[in-house]
Amino acid sequence: MSMEQFQDRNVGKQNYFTVDIEDYPVTGMDKFRRVAKRTFRGELFVGLWVVLREMFKFDIHTVQYPKEKLPIGPRYRAIHQMQRLWESGTERCIGCGLCEKICISDCIRMDTRIDENSRKEVTEYSINLGRCIFCGYCAEVCPELAIVHGGEYENASEQRAHFTLYEDMLTPVDEAISGKQKEFPGFGAITPYEDERVKKTPLAY
Amino acid sequence: MSMITITIDGQKIETQEGEFILNAARANSIFIPAICYLTRCSPTLACRICLVEADGKQVYACNAKAKAGMEITTSTDTIEQERRSIMEVYDVNHPLQCGVCDQSGECELQNYTLELGVDSQSYAIKDVERAAIDWGHIHYDPGLCIVCERCVTVCKDMIGDTSLKTVPRGSDPLDASYKESMPKDAYAMWNKLNKSVIGLTSGEAMLDCTSCGECAAVCPVGALVDTEFMYKSNAWELRQIPATCGHCSAGCQISYDVKHESIENSREKIYRVMNEWNYVSLCGAGRYGFDYENRDVNKDEAAFTKALEAFQKADTIRFTSTITNEEAFMLQRLKEERGYRLINHEARTFQNFLREYSAISGTALYGSDLKETHDANFVVSVGTALKSDNPNARYAFNNSMKMNKGAGLYFHPVPDPVIEGLGKNVMSINHAPLQEEVVLYLILDLFADKEQLPEAITTYLERFHGTKTVTVTETIKEEVVESVAKIVVDEESGEEKEIVEEVKKTVSKKVEKEVEVQSNALLEMLGAPENFNDALSKYLKKADTFSLIIGPDCYTHPNAKNIARLCALIEKYSAFKLVMIPTLTNTLGVSLICDLDEEAGSYAIGYNAPGDFTLSALGEGDLDMPALNQQEGTLTSINKRVNPTNAALDYEGYELNDLCNALGLESELTVDYTQRLPIEKGFQAQKFDDLPNHYTNEGVEVRGYLLENRGVKTDNDERVDAINTDLALKEGSIVYLVNPVRQFTAFTNKTEQLHTDGGLYMSETYLNESDFNEGDTVTVSTSLGELTVTIISDNKIDGAIACLPTFDNNINSEALFSAYRFTSASIKKV
Incomplete structure (x- = not known):
């Protein structure tokens, strides 16, 4: 085992360096000169002209978002959802921790414990959306098809964390029981013909 | 034992004669799959996967001994078939719950299934209900159990509790056709596996053992798990911090497994303690007593200033030996610079004991270590409650009984069912307190080379010898002549007539006889059992390596000085190798590094000890200090080894080094002192960062460095005092x-x-x-x-x-x- 990490006691004394950028104008004259330069360059009008030209063509393809929304492809990777089992409505997540392990931006964490029935229970589950890069590895690695990417991409909010509260990500129980839960064919779903590929344990009895 | 050369897969390797092939291969980085074998324990032969071909014959590598010139092939077609079948059998009915299993991938079943490429299953049997059982601190899931019996083996051969055994599984017999169709060893292994699961020897519902948790540590799958750890964390999330256990003088190598506490609290926490169970066995304190860190400590400047004031005022520092060598050295430096008196009674008694011992032995330290106790086949323990004072010494004691067919004598006033339960070859002699001197004289008498021993002692010992008459009951066979009356019919006359015949007969008869036997008054003083001499001569038949464990009762004995000298004499004049149990974690280190004083002054600083101003790693004092799992430094173990330990958890507060710096000693880090530890006491000038902390495949301990056992001048005075017979505890x-x-x-x-x-x-x-x-x-x-x-x-x-x-x-x-x-x-x- 490498002992390097234990031998580096240089906490807080790393060699930081400053980025080499042009100095900010200090005197009033320098500031004025910069404003004048930026104002009379005329770059603003280049952009305005493009808009004006397109406006008069009357050939607009713009989707009238948010009134209009394009359908999302099944493999689109938006905000995660946690699925439940059909019929019983039990959470699919078994707390194996593979999503936590595979996450390349290290944004998933979970707390587990042993519950009253001696089963592994997930007590807390969190995805840090500030770090998530929506790569979809978590959904792909999930052995239970528990975590999937849904189609909810509108995640502008004061707190992005609000989208990944465990309770909110979970399919509501009644929806799961009544069979309204959507199975995603995209990331994390099993590939077609999986049944033929799996070798079964012989049950001779 | 001599070195021989054997060939494994064309590679010539050197090994000890009689070493198991598996160990020889492992020592030379040759891979032979094996599941049930534990180094330092006897081969179980449960898994049979370590099959190899030696000189054309299939043998099990874990129990076949290497012979000179042996040609070994680790893999042939038949062996591969056997191995593959064995792994298939292990996979039969094994739940596919790897996602929630606590082994979380550190699983030997998984590894070997993949290693041997098992991608289909040819065997099947109806499963029986195997519900998980809670045994208290251990949780057993028979569903996951592959019955490799490693837990049973380690509990018996290493720990000595023998709390686990195999119990019937109650399943259907195997399909008869398998006997023909399956490879032979795989079938035999399955046949045995199919009949057993693990159960408790006591038959009770809960485990009642010394709770070391070693069974869960050695479990190759997730069948045995520490109840507290269950479903807390996956193994891969835990960061392993190599360390040395800080609880007793054994100085076991452990790793603290740390991870953030929870989603809300990202502060790190120790989840469990792991060990290299092939080479070191932990006790329950080492395994479960890990979270003793001093939590939530910040730099309390007011307390620090007060501490400095207290140091200005103080003339005494009182401390315990649960500190690192570096801290002990700092205290010693403070003494040198500022003239504090250092008070640590427990280390001082040990120091005095060692000094008296050195006066005869000529060496600063005792000559042996626990490794030699493991390898001995006659072990004597004097003056220590072995299982409490140093569990590892007890494991060594037990291991030598089990592995070397050894025998042991346990001299202690408190009868100990755990020690007595170690085996038939252990005799426990429960003498009265204060009789440790007598015990050592007895050992001298029984084992010392009388020709070499100073004449005064030989004559003194002679005084205890005598003869006594004892009445023994003997069974003798006697021939007796009996007259038997018989009625015979006269053939001629037809008359019946009675004749008396004399018949010879042998009958056994018990007679009491008075015989003269050799007596030893020392044995009577100790209250040794009647059969002591017979048992001893039986024990000694095969004994050729001797080990003597001396414990803290001896250091604190009123005649400790004499006892120390007797110990040195035993080591010098008998085959016994001597090891002493230092009382606390670093008593040996402290007693080497510090000049300790007898009398305290008027104002004392207490470090983890009572005082007028206290520094405490328990968090109860006037100024907080880091606990041993928050510090880096070195600890000196019973094996005379200076072991490094790393900080497992953060510590934000002040430490002793900060105080020392403020008091005028200059050192940036505590571990800067490691290389300055006194060389004249046997330490080495090695940097802390250069100290290794691991075991090799061969089982060689590469940890820190060994103290040099330096010579001490002696005055060749080998006189010892006679037994003080007046010593006795008061009535009560x-x-x-x-x-x-x-x-x-x-x-x-x-x-x-x-x-x-x-x-x-x-x-x-x-x-x-x-x-x-x-x-x-x-x-x-x-x-x-x-x-x-x-x-x-x-x-x-x-x-x-x-x-x-x-x-x-x-x-x-x-x-x-x-x-x-x-x-x-x-x-x-x-």
């Missing part, structure tokens, strides 16, 4: 100062899993024979003080000696004792 109940298993200090008691209230421990026999009951509040009073405690029943001791612990800070038990660990006291109900 006897109380012994000892901790129950899994407790050492207030640090073990601080941990979540081990925390408990101490009390007056009494054996079940004691409770039955007295008016006391468990839970009674009693006062224990000696000439030195009085103490009110609750009675706790302890089935790990026996006899009529009560025990007081030192781990509970609420019980100031040490105040009742002068120095010696036994005292007479009066125990009264409140």
